[in-house]
Amino acid sequence: MSLLSLPVATLGTPRIGPRRELKVALEGYWAGRISEQQLLEDAAGLRAANWARQKSLGVTVIPSNDFSLYDQVLDTSVMVGAIPEVYASKAEPVSLKTYFAMARGSQYDGRGASCGHGSRGDGAPAQEMTKWFDTNYHYMVPEFHRGQTFRLSSRKPIDEYEEAKALGFQTRPVLIGPVTFLKLGKSADPAFQPLSLLDDLIQVYIEVLQELAKRGANWVQFDEPCLVLDLDEESRQSLLHAYDRLAKEGPAIKIMVASYFGGLGDNLPTALRLPVAGLHVDLVRAPALLDQIITAKRSDLVVSLGAIDGRNVWRTNLSALRQRLDPAIAKLGKDRIQIAPSCSLLHVPVDVELETELASDIKGWLAFSVQKIRELATLARALAGDQDVAGALAQSERVTTDRGTSPKIRDADVAIRMRAINQATRRRASPFASRAEIQRKRFKLPAFPTTTIGSFPQTAEVRNARAAHARGTMNDGQYDEFLKEETARAVRWQEDIGLDVLVHGEFERNDMVQYFGEQLAGFAFTKNGWVQSYGSRCVRPPILFGDVSRPKPITVGWWRYAQSLTKKPMKAMLTGPVTILNWSFVRDDIPRAEVCRQIALAIRDEVGDLENAGAAMIQIDEAALREGLPPRRSEWTAYLEWAGDCFRICSSGVADQTQIHTHMCYSEFNDIIDAIAAMDADVISIETSRSKMELLDAFRNYKYPNQIGPGVYDIHSPRVPESSEMKELVALARKRLQDSQLWINPDCGLKTRKWEEVRPALVNMVSAARELRAASTPADR
Ligand SMILES: Nc1nc2c(c(=O)[nH]1)N[C@@H](CNc1ccc(C(=O)N[C@@H](CCC(=O)N[C@@H](CCC(=O)N[C@@H](CCC(=O)O)C(=O)O)C(=O)O)C(=O)O)cc1)CN2
Ligand code: MET
Ligand SMILES: [Zn+2]
Numbered sequence: 001m002s003l004l005s006l007p008v009a010t011l012g013t014p015r016i017g018p019r020r021e022l023k024v025a026l027e028g029y030w031a032g033r034i035s036e037q038q039l040l041e042d043a044a045g046l047r048a049a050n051w052a053r054q055k056s057l058g059v060t061v062i063p064s065n066d067f068s069l070y071d072q073v074l075d076t077s078v079m080v081g082a083i084p085e086v087y088a089s090k091a092e093p094v095s096l097k098t099y100f101a102m103a104r105g106s107q108y109d110g111r112g113a114s115c116g117h118g119s120r121g122d123g124a125p126a127q128e129m130t131k132w133f134d135t136n137y138h139y140m141v142p143e144f145h146r147g148q149t150f151r152l153s154s155r156k157p158i159d160e161y162e163e164a165k166a167l168g169f170q171t172r173p174v175l176i177g178p179v180t181f182l183k184l185g186k187s188a189d190p191a192f193q194p195l196s197l198l199d200d201l202i203q204v205y206i207e208v209l210q211e212l213a214k215r216g217a218n219w220v221q222f223d224e225p226c227l228v229l230d231l232d233e234e235s236r237q238s239l240l241h242a243y244d245r246l247a248k249e250g251p252a253i254k255i256m257v258a259s260y261f262g263g264l265g266d267n268l269p270t271a272l273r274l275p276v277a278g279l280h281v282d283l284v285r286a287p288a289l290l291d292q293i294i295t296a297k298r299s300d301l302v303v304s305l306g307a308i309d310g311r312n313v314w315r316t317n318l319s320a321l322r323q324r325l326d327p328a329i330a331k332l333g334k335d336r337i338q339i340a341p342s343c344s345l346l347h348v349p350v351d352v353e354l355e356t357e358l359a360s361d362i363k364g365w366l367a368f369s370v371q372k373i374r375e376l377a378t379l380a381r382a383l384a385g386d387q388d389v390a391g392a393l394a395q396s397e398r399v400t401t402d403r404g405t406s407p408k409i410r411d412a413d414v415a416i417r418m419r420a421i422n423q424a425t426r427r428r429a430s431p432f433a434s435r436a437e438i439q440r441k442r443f444k445l446p447a448f449p450t451t452t453i454g455s456f457p458q459t460a461e462v463r464n465a466r467a468a469h470a471r472g473t474m475n476d477g478q479y480d481e482f483l484k485e486e487t488a489r490a491v492r493w494q495e496d497i498g499l500d501v502l503v504h505g506e507f508e509r510n511d512m513v514q515y516f517g518e519q520l521a522g523f524a525f526t527k528n529g530w531v532q533s534y535g536s537r538c539v540r541p542p543i544l545f546g547d548v549s550r551p552k553p554i555t556v557g558w559w560r561y562a563q564s565l566t567k568k569p570m571k572a573m574l575t576g577p578v579t580i581l582n583w584s585f586v587r588d589d590i591p592r593a594e595v596c597r598q599i600a601l602a603i604r605d606e607v608g609d610l611e612n613a614g615a616a617m618i619q620i621d622e623a624a625l626r627e628g629l630p631p632r633r634s635e636w637t638a639y640l641e642w643a644g645d646c647f648r649i650c651s652s653g654v655a656d657q658t659q660i661h662t663h664m665c666y667s668e669f670n671d672i673i674d675a676i677a678a679m680d681a682d683v684i685s686i687e688t689s690r691s692k693m694e695l696l697d698a699f700r701n702y703k704y705p706n707q708i709g710p711g712v713y714d715i716h717s718p719r720v721p722e723s724s725e726m727k728e729l730v731a732l733a734r735k736r737l738q739d740s741q742l743w744i745n746p747d748c749g750l751k752t753r754k755w756e757e758v759r760p761a762l763v764n765m766v767s768a769a770r771e772l773r774a775a776s777t778p779a780d781r
Helices: 021-030 036-056 072-079 096-104 156-166 178-184 194-214 233-249 265-273 289-295 318-332 360-365 369-384 387-405 412-419 432-443 460-471 476-497 514-519 556-564 577-582 592-613 633-651 670-679 694-702 723-736 755-775
Strands: 062-064 129-131 138-140 171-176 219-223 254-258 278-282 302-308 337-341 521-524 531-534 537-539 543-549 572-575 617-621 659-664 683-686 707-710
Touching: 021 036, 036 062, 036 156, 036 369, 062 156, 072 096, 072 138, 072 156, 072 171, 072 178, 156 171, 156 194, 171 178, 171 194, 178 194, 178 233, 194 233, 233 254, 233 265, 254 302, 278 289, 278 337, 289 318, 302 318, 302 369, 318 369, 318 387, 337 369, 360 387, 360 543, 369 387, 412 543, 412 592, 432 659, 460 476, 476 556, 476 755, 514 572, 543 592, 556 592, 572 592, 577 592, 577 633, 592 617, 592 633, 617 633, 633 659, 633 670, 670 694, 694 707, 694 723, 723 755
Parallel strands: 062 171, 171 219, 219 254, 254 278, 278 302, 302 337, 572 617, 617 659, 659 683, 683 707
Antiparallel strands: 129 138, 521 543, 531 537
């Protein structure tokens, strides 16, 4: 490393491993193939490799405790002993068995439930899981109760600090800040305020800091991403109070408070009053923060400049960035600066060099975690005045120009079509009431019609066949035959059990977003660009680099084949534009809204071809619509407007008699119900079983007129619900909605489940619907 450099921090790095080594170890352990000791050794190997890699790439502020076997929020719950009674762990340190029971449920054995996310079954249920801010990463929701006390129950941050130190790495341990941690949690009693637990919680943090200081740690990183949200006065006071206490009662250790995923806005004065040694700011999402920090009267504060995008994969124009940062650094003083990514590198893949099949120009535009760390190191040297990096800076500038001027990113036909979008493009021919009448006559469905959300189990056999096809050991014809057989079996089975509206099962898809990315122009995709989504589950987000269009039909052949096998309606299955956008890495040279409209036009083409082929029902999934909401409410309306607009662009080209379905999971609808209604889907299926239908209150209060399938089967659990339970859920739904509005379906797709779980559960679901029909007066359907 050059002597002439500013400090370089990463805030955290991907922990899954370049080849998903952690996934292999975890799933091996859960399946009983490897021992606990082997799992822990594999994990330690990944940590050691991560530290060594960062050091060799020039990181000077190396994080520890950014690793997790499952999730860093769960680690924090365990660290402070926030372990609900059902997991009944009196032991300290908390065992791995308890840890995985919290993550995945404990139905079968101590290793946690079968592959996939856990259970609300006979044993202990898994903790609730939800989205980490506006990312596709999920955390385990902490559970608090009145009278909750905390105590140090896991020494993970201390152990991992020592582990690194023994290997020769001085690290900055990462902890989730106490206020963010409490605010992410929930309580069964809605009147109970988790923030009231702050003082007791701080006690544990002080103990951790003391242990770390004693062992030689001089800095710790406290992640407080809640600083970018709309905070009430109580939360702000809690922040001030927490860090006051840590400063007064804690050891002499420097705290870097990290904010990320947005600007500080009206929380800036609070952030600047925190009695801490450092503040990390996200200059990618909030460029204006730079000036705000310069003019702040905190000459003692070390500022960590989040300058390289931790949420996207494009190489940075370091030359331009240096010009932007130079004056700021001159004002702040070099000794007060650290150079960092905007947020932890957890959200980008590990190493672009593993991609051997990407077009070389596109590959050259990309930076994954390893390349981003190199960029940070180069930038830190440039800002310190090191002339030796001039060449690297110039090259990064060339790459940016290259990408911006590449003929690959522009398609004149797309521009023409974009200009032709008008009011007619985004509106169905008739209002819902007229469409519903036409569709009722067309489909003649029974009351409480049954359907599923799309995917059936992605078994090892299906994944292996796809892998064999990709390797070339299975040819196109064999793979096609295999998929046809899987599809035919699924269709026959759905007919046998008496579902009303069938699906083809999505066996041909690796992932609901990646599959579409692979077949649309304007996207590139990776072989190893895995990003953790939850636990051992990963995704390879497609890379959207240029104007999007659909060269040829994507799903029509599969739909036609599946429909040829049955007389029942075969629901066609697409992923919507907002979800494709939110689950991809997206070009940053034009606004996201514009990119999304391009995707919407491409999906509209597919919708049109499906309709022409005879599809009468077309589902367009928008699972990630809510997740894309900006952290600040003031920015919601703008987002919801263009997101809803894109859905209407893709779905409005069909005749009144064609029924448009959509599906959303993980959504709280209260504050976005206007936007949901404006999407004007004929039928929406949503995840509601865990909330006991409470999510439907939003639809009731709004008097939402269109049809709704509230999930009656929690697909995140291997547990098989009885038809009586499902009927109880429907009864709760009927209190909120008209019978004529209701569909019966699971919460989400069934890809992560096993057939042994899915078969009896869906049989029970169909019986539930039949019993409901028998018990109710002839419906007005
Ligand atoms: N993009 C996206 N985001 C989402 C969801 C989603 O479905 N997609 N659902 C929600 C929950 N998140 C989820 C994220 C991932 C998975 C998931 O099942 N991921 C699979 C990978 C899916 C995939 O890409 N499969 C490929 C590759 C499978 C694979 O690993 N193949 C092996 C070889 C075959 C084998 O041994 O399994 C290999 O490449 O090494 C395929 O089927 O072709 C996993 O981690 O195991 C599920 C839910 C929210 N966010
Ligand atoms: C995460 S939403 C999943 C929707 C998709 N159609 C499926 O059934 O898998
Ligand atoms: Zn879903």
